[in-house]
Every structure is written in C-alpha cells, then in structure tokens.
Amino acid sequence: MKRRLRLEIQGTVQGVGFRPFVYQLATALNLFGWVNNSTAGVTIEVEGGRSPLNLFLEKLQAELPPNAKIDALKYQYLELIGYNNFEIHASQTGEKIAIVLPDLATCSECIAEIFDPQNRRYQYPFTNCTHCGPRYSIIETLPYDRSLTSMADFSMCADCQREYEDPGDRRFHAQPNACPICGPKLEFLSHCQGQENTNQSPLEAAIQYIRDGKIVALKGLGGFQLLVDARNNKAVQQLRGRKQRPDKPFAVMYPDLPSIKNDCFLSQLEEAFLTSQASPTVLLQKKKEFNLAENVAPHNPNLGVMLPYTPLHHLLLKSLNFPVIATSGNRSDEPICIDETEALERLKNIADGFLIHNRRILRPVDDSVVRVMNNTPIILRRSRGYAPEPLTLKRTLSKNVLAMGAHLKNTVAIAQKNRLFLSQHIGDLSNQLTLQAMTKTLQKLSQIYDFQPDIIACDLHPDYLSTQYAKNLAQKLNISLISVQHHHAHIYACMAEHQLESPLLGVAWDGTGYGEDGTIWGGEFFWVTKQSCERIAHFKPFPLPGGDRASREPRRSALGLLSQLYDLQVLKKLNLPTIQAFSATELELLLSMLKKDINTPFTSSVGRLFDGVASLLDLRQRESFEGQAAMALEFSIDGLQIPDFYQFQYTKNDSILEIDSRGIFQGIIQDLQNDLPKNFIAAKFHNTLVEIIFDIYLHTLKLGFNSRKNIVLAGGCFQNKYLLEQTIQKLESSGANIYYPQKFPPNDGAIALGQVMVVTGQAI
Numbered sequence: 155m156k157r158r159l160r161l162e163i164q165g166t167v168q169g170v171g172f173r174p175f176v177y178q179l180a181t182a183l184n185l186f187g188w189v190n191n192s193t194a195g196v197t198i199e200v201e202g203g204r205s206p207l208n209l210f211l212e213k214l215q216a217e218l219p220p221n222a223k224i225d226a227l228k229y230q231y232l233e234l235i236g237y238n239n240f241e242i243h244a245s246q247t248g249e250k251i252a253i254v255l256p257d258l259a260t261c262s263e264c265i266a267e268i269f270d271p272q273n274r275r276y277q278y279p280f281t282n283c284t285h286c287g288p289r290y291s292i293i294e295t296l297p298y299d300r301s302l303t304s305m306a307d308f309s310m311c312a313d314c315q316r317e318y319e320d321p322g323d324r325r326f327h328a329q330p331n332a333c334p335i336c337g338p339k340l341e342f343l344s345h346c347q348g349q350e351n352t353n354q355s356p357l358e359a360a361i362q363y364i365r366d367g368k369i370v371a372l373k374g375l376g377g378f379q380l381l382v383d384a385r386n387n388k389a390v391q392q393l394r395g396r397k398q399r400p401d402k403p404f405a406v407m408y409p410d411l412p413s414i415k416n417d418c419f420l421s422q423l424e425e426a427f428l429t430s431q432a433s434p435t436v437l438l439q440k441k442k443e444f445n446l447a448e449n450v451a452p453h454n455p456n457l458g459v460m461l462p463y464t465p466l467h468h469l470l471l472k473s474l475n476f477p478v479i480a481t482s483g484n485r486s487d488e489p490i491c492i493d494e495t496e497a498l499e500r501l502k503n504i505a506d507g508f509l510i511h512n513r514r515i516l517r518p519v520d521d522s523v524v525r526v527m528n529n530t531p532i533i534l535r536r537s538r539g540y541a542p543e544p545l546t547l548k549r550t551l552s553k554n555v556l557a558m559g560a561h562l563k564n565t566v567a568i569a570q571k572n573r574l575f576l577s578q579h580i581g582d583l584s585n586q587l588t589l590q591a592m593t594k595t596l597q598k599l600s601q602i603y604d605f606q607p608d609i610i611a612c613d614l615h616p617d618y619l620s621t622q623y624a625k626n627l628a629q630k631l632n633i634s635l636i637s638v639q640h641h642h643a644h645i646y647a648c649m650a651e652h653q654l655e656s657p658l659l660g661v662a663w664d665g666t667g668y669g670e671d672g673t674i675w676g677g678e679f680f681w682v683t684k685q686s687c688e689r690i691a692h693f694k695p696f697p698l699p700g701g702d703r704a705s706r707e708p709r710r711s712a713l714g715l716l717s718q719l720y721d722l723q724v725l726k727k728l729n730l731p732t733i734q735a736f737s738a739t740e741l742e743l744l745l746s747m748l749k750k751d752i753n754t755p756f757t758s759s760v761g762r763l764f765d766g767v768a769s770l771l772d773l774r775q776r777e778s779f780e781g782q783a784a785m786a787l788e789f790s791i792d793g794l795q796i797p798d799f800y801q802f803q804y805t806k807n808d809s810i811l812e813i814d815s816r817g818i819f820q821g822i823i824q825d826l827q828n829d830l831p832k833n834f835i836a837a838k839f840h841n842t843l844v845e846i847i848f849d850i851y852l853h854t855l856k857l858g859f860n861s862r863k864n865i866v867l868a869g870g871c872f873q874n875k876y877l878l879e880q881t882i883q884k885l886e887s888s889g890a891n892i893y894y895p896q897k898f899p900p901n902d903g904a905i906a907l908g909q910v911m912v913v914t915g916q917a918i
C-alpha cells in the first residue's frame with residue numbers, strides 16, 4: 155500500500171546542497187512529492203510503498219552531503235495526495251530557526267575549473283558551487299535564497315541559470331552561482347585611482363604590485379586584507395610603519411602545503427585544519443631555516459599560516475608562487491573594512507593599490523585563528539569558517555537572552571530556544587568604529603533570526619562600552635539587565651562548550667576583569683555548584699601604579715610587585731632592569747602614587763604577574779600589543795625542561811586562600827642576582843603556576859568536595875602553550891578530568907557565551 159511521508163528537518167540543511175540531494179534520492183527511488191526550504195529548515199513530502207519510503211528515510215540520514223548536519227528530524231505518515239513527479243518548491247516564510255552556514259573555502263572541483271583553460275570559469279575569481287563559497291558574509295536574512303543575499307545584484311546568464319535549475323548539477327540551487335558573463339567583476343585601482351597599465355587585467359596589475367614590493371588592499375571574502383611580499387623585509391617594514399603595527403606578528407598566506415613545510419613544522423592535525431573548509435590561520439612553529447623576512451613575526455618562534463580559501467586567492471598565489479602577508483585591512487585597532495568606498499578612504503595611507511570587486515560584503519568576517527595545544531585544536535579567534543555556527547543548549551530557554559561580551563576581542567551572543575549563536579570576532583571596543591561594528595553585527599544577527607531579547611547580559615565592569623550599550627538598550631526596551639562577573643563568564647563558557655555539570659573547580663586566569671569586590675581580578679579559583687560560583691582562592695592583590703596604563707607597560711606591574719617587597723627608598727636604588735627602564739622623574743612620580751595610593755588599583759591578575767616577570771627579565775618593558783610581554787616570557791623558555799619551581803605561601807588561610815606572590819618574586823630576584831639564565835627563570839616561574847593550580851586542586855580534594863575530580867582552565871593565560879600543557883600533565887597524573895576551551899576562545903572572545911550561561915542558570 156502506498157503512503158505519503160512528510161518530514162520536517164532542522165539543522166545545517168540550507169546552502170549545502172541538501173535539496174538536490176533529496177531530489178536525487180527521491181527520483182532514484184521513484185518517489186514523487188516535493189522538497190522546500192523553510193525558515194525552520196527543510197520540509198519534504200514523498201509518496202510511495204513501504205520499503206522505498208523506509209529506504210528513503212534511511213539513506214536521507216546516512217548519505218548526507220559533506221557540510222550538512224541534521225539536528226532534528228520529525229516525520230509522519232499521511233493520506234495519499236497522488237503526486238506525479240518530484241519538485242523543488244519555492245521557499246516559505248515562518249519562524250526563523252534554520253541555520254546560516256559559515257563561509258566555506260573553495261572546493262577542489264571549483265579549483266580544478268578555474269585552472270582549466272577549457273572551462274568557461276577559467277580564471278574566474280568568484281567561482282563557487284553548492285559545496286563551497288560565500289554564505290554568512292553575503293546573507294541578508296533567512297531563508298537562504300539568492301534574492302536575500304548580495305548576489306541579488308546579479309542576474310544569472312542562461313548557462314548559470316541552467317546549472318542552477320538542473321538537479322543533477324553541482325550548482326543546482328547554489329545561491330551565489332556566477333560566471334565571467336553574469337557574475338561579479340574585479341577592478342584594480344592604483345593609489346592615484348586610475349589604471350596605470352591598461353593592457354593589464356586587474357589581477358595582473360595586483361600581482362605586479364605585490365612583486366614590486368607594494369602593498370595591495372584586497373577585497374576578500376569577509377572584508378579587506380592587506381597583501382605584501384612576505385620575503386621582502388623592506389616592504390614588510392613599510393606595512394608596519396603605515397599600519398602603526400611595530401611588532402605584532404602578521405599572518406602569512408602560502409601558495410600550497412609544500413611551501414609551508416619549507417618554513418614551518420606541520421603536524422597531521424595542523425594540516426587537517428589548514429586544509430579544512432573553514433580554512434583558518436593556524437599558528438605553526440617556524441623552522442630554523444625560515445625563509446621569510448624576519449620582521450613578519452619578529453622575536454616569535456611561531457607563524458600564523460593560511461592557505462588560499464577563495465578562487466581569487468588561489469589565482470593570486472598561483473601566479474605569485476611565494477608567500478604573502480595577509481593581514482586584516484584596517485588601521486590599528488579599527489574594525490576590518492568591508493566596503494570599497496570606506497576602504498579607499500581608511501586605507502589610503504596604507505595601500506598602494508586596491509584589488510576590488512562589486513559583490514557586496516554584508517558583514518565583516520575576519521580570518522579565524524587556531525593553535526594546536528595538548529594535541530587538540532584550540533580556536534583563538536572564532537570568525538570566518540566557524541561563525542555563526544550555533545551551540546545547541548542542553549535545555550530549551552523560555553526567554554531570549556542577548557549577551558554583550560566584554561571589552562577586548564569582543565563578540566556578542568543571542569540565545570533562543572535551545573540554540574546559542576555567538577557572533578564572529580568584532581574586536582576591541584576601544585573606539586567608535588568598533589562600537590558601530592558591534593552594533594551592526596548585533597542588528598544583523600538579530601535580523602537573521604528575528605530575535606528580540608527578553609533579558610540582556612553584560613560584564614560587571616561599569617565602564618565598558620559594551621556595558622553602557624547594554625544599559626541603554628535594556629532601558630529602551632524596558633527589559634531586565636543582568637551584570638555577570640567576568641571570570642564567572644570564562645568558566646561558564648567552557649562548561650557550556652563541554653556540556654559540563656557542576657560541581658567543579660574553575661580556574662580563570664587572564665589580564666583584567668572587574669571583580670565582585672570592585673578590585674581587578676585575573677587570578678581566580680572558583681568552586682562551582684548549581685547554586686553558586688564561589689571564589690575559593692586568588693592571588694594576593696598587588697598595586698598597579700597608573701591603573702590601565704600598567705596593562706601596556708609591564709615595568710609598572712613589576713614596580714607594583716616590587717613595592718610589596720621593598721621599602722620605596724630602597725626600591726629606587728635596586729640594580730634591576732625594571733628600575734632602569736624608568737627615568738628618574740617617572741620613577742619618583744610612580745613611587746609617590748604608590749605611597750599615596752593615587753590611581754593605583756589593586757589586582758589579583760596572573761596576566762600582570764607575567765608582565766612583572768617579563769619586566770624583571772628585561773624581555774619587555776612596554777607593549778605595542780596586548781599579551782606581548784607574556785608571549786615573550788613563554789617564548790623565552792625555548793624548550794627548556796626543568797622540574798624547579800619557586801616556593802609559594804598562602805597569606806590568608808581561612809575560607810579563601812590567598813596566594814602570596816612575594817616569595818615567588820623574591821626567588822626570581824635571587825636567581826637574577828645569581829646570574830641564572832632567563833630561560834631557567836621563565837620556566838621556573840611557569841612551573842610555579844602549575845604547582846599552584848595543582849595545590850589548590852588537591853585542596854578541593856582534601857576538603858572532600860571535588861569527588862568527581864573535574865577542573866576547568868579558562869581565560870587568556872591558557873593561550874600559553876607551556877602553561878596549558880604542563881598544567882594538564884601535572885593534573886592528569888592525579889587522575890583529574892581537565893577541560894579547557896577549544897571550539898570557543900579561551901580569551902574574552904567567549905565572554906558573551908559565558909554570560910548567556912550564567913544568566914540562564916540564574917534567571918530562567
């Protein structure tokens with residue numbers, strides 16, 4: 155007996171060739187009916203006998219297209235209608251819970267086409283298909299249909315239309331389908347805004363510029379990139395000068411894997427990430443025989459490496475056949491440019507030429523960054539290729555939550571029902587342009603999912619721009635605002651990622667976060683239960699002369715730490731690099747600030763401890779980018795393996811343990827006076843931190859409340875490979891279950907995620 159089967163499917167089923175897959179499956183089994191995209195996912199009806207229908211159901215789930223994923227599948231059997239063919243219907247509108255796919259790197263079949271002189275897409279920089287190409291960066295709203303993307307600006311030629319309509323074609327319903335006849339086109343503008351050599355194609359002109367050591371601004375997939383020959387010291391220096399980026403490492407795009415292996419070590423896992431469809435920047439260890447200009451990543455044993463991920467990148471790199479710097483197209487601290495008018499203005503003093511095109515980028519999506527630590531990939535910056543993939547929550551929320559994140563590396567999150575969407579990386583909210591970028595990101599993400607918040611979560615820090623924005627918005631919408639302590643958010647973000655249940659020990663170490671007592675936290679241990687997140691240990695707070703400025707001047711952290719060891723009169727005569735790093739007047743001023751307690755907040759931050767040690771070892775007295783001193787300290791270990799660590803005590807031993815760092819610094823100064831090498835002191839300091847985590851973990855066991863032996867390590871400090879790996883090794887030896895962020899950043903890029911989790915635990 156024939157029956158009608160109706161299926162409602164949710165998950166990643168749009169923009170991945172799902173409907174053609176269904177079409178081919180149904181027609182192969184001789185089943186009639188239809189399939190369509192809805193805003194909720196995909197709906198299918200098929201009619202046929204019991205066994206072909208069963209086979210259809212089975213194969214539908216077993217033979218999914220490469221990027222598709224089914225989260226929920228509901229089906230029912232209904233009365234026969236009597237369809238006489240199988241059709242793909244037009245999309246419906248309704249509740250928006252389908253999923254927007256991230257942008258996907260060009261697939262091998264499309265690459266083959268652009269390098270095939272016989273193919274009609276030979277050298278066409280906007281080639282894509284159902285399995286690859288732009289998604290999130292071009293989507294206005296759901297459902298995913300060409301008319302709701304920036305490809306609506308281009309109408310398909312007859313050939314493209316035929317591919318688009320042919321269920322047997324790789325481009326069947328590929329929304330950004332395009333060819334040289336009908337699709338987006340390149341243009342090259344030299345700095346003086348005119349073509350210099352009219353015989354050259356825009357691509358050739360850009361290639362010539364890069365070969366000549368000039369800086370080219372490229373309109374890429376999710377925004378502008380600045381490209382320059384990575385072997386050319388002078389050209390790289392020019393980029394550094396113009397971008398006002400003296401030291402921060404640049405990422406490099408290589409033509410292919412063999413050329414990467416010339417310069418860097420590459421594990422199988424790292425290779426898998428480099429060649430994945432997300433195609434992130436992967437941090438690799440440089441080889442001794444490193445062939446690029448020294449100033450690409452100065453004083454850094456690692457290099458951020460990526461492969462071409464759009465046809466345009468493939469064409470450029472194939473021609474150049476050497477690695478180029480591919481860094482975000484922005485002025486320092488500003489968001490990445492996405493629009494050529496804006497880029498021509500903002501990048502006019504940086505780029506010599508502009509390789510642009512007329513496909514609009516609807517939202518900025520930076521390159522993502524991944525580092526392999528403890529043999530696991532860790533996403534340090536989550537953007538292109540990953541955002542806005544949702545996190546499925548364990549329970550369904552009754553209220554919609556919006557979370558505004560923190561200040562540095564800001565991201566925002568929206569959560570409704572059982573899904574949480576964390577935005578792509580936005581940047582440091584330190585200027586109006588970044589704030590605007592955040593507002594836009596939020597608006598566009600909300601628009602895609604028809605999202606209206608019932609509750610807003612923000613950081614506890616009253617001065618963050620994200621907090622102020624949240625306050626105003628909550629007032630305007632007349633909904634409740636909940637402030638979330640920064641380090642609580644770090645721990646809960648990691649718990650959400652691993653679906654962890656309390657109780658557990660949470661270690662949150664970073665540079666800065668506003669504490670519940672109004673001081674600056676950053677070296678925290680929490681005992682997390684269903685009811686609370688209790689601070690059970692922290693580093694003894696030390697003074698930071700000059701407050702915020704101390705986070706950019708490691709020498710100030712060191713001075714604050716030293717002021718706890720020495721009388722101020724003795725301190726200024728010490729023969730230490732930290733003291734010598736100040737002029738006499740600077741020193742007098744800071745000492746009097748310390749003495750009178752003016753603009754000298756106290757902090758328990760481990761990030762600032764790293765800064766202090768880096769200053770004492772004279773590795774870094776001032777920073778030109780966040781984390782520079784801590785990185786210098788990590789790198790200075792240089793492979794040394796020693797068991798030594800500094801002795802530490804607890805100052806207070808009542809309900810909250812207070813770790814006294816004074817003994818550690820006394821030990822460091824003694825080792826310095828004994829002329830022990832820097833790598834030894836650096837390793838010994840790192841080992842001390844490992845011992846402290848281990849000791850407090852043992853403490854929770856002794857008190858008898860950590861019977862499950864669960865521990866979470868989160869916060870920016872755990873981007874330090876030595877610290878993370880040594881801590882894990884030490885804890886594993888005692889059978890602990892260790893969790894750390896992997897799919898979401900350990901740094902403040904995941905604070906919005908944690909905020910949602912804290913709020914939903916408290917208020918929903």
Ligand code: ZN
Nearest residue numbers: 261264283286
């Ligand atoms: Zn493709």
Ligand code: ZN
Nearest residue numbers: 311314333336
């Ligand atoms: Zn065409």
Ligand code: FE
Nearest residue numbers: 664667870902
């Ligand atoms: Fe943080």
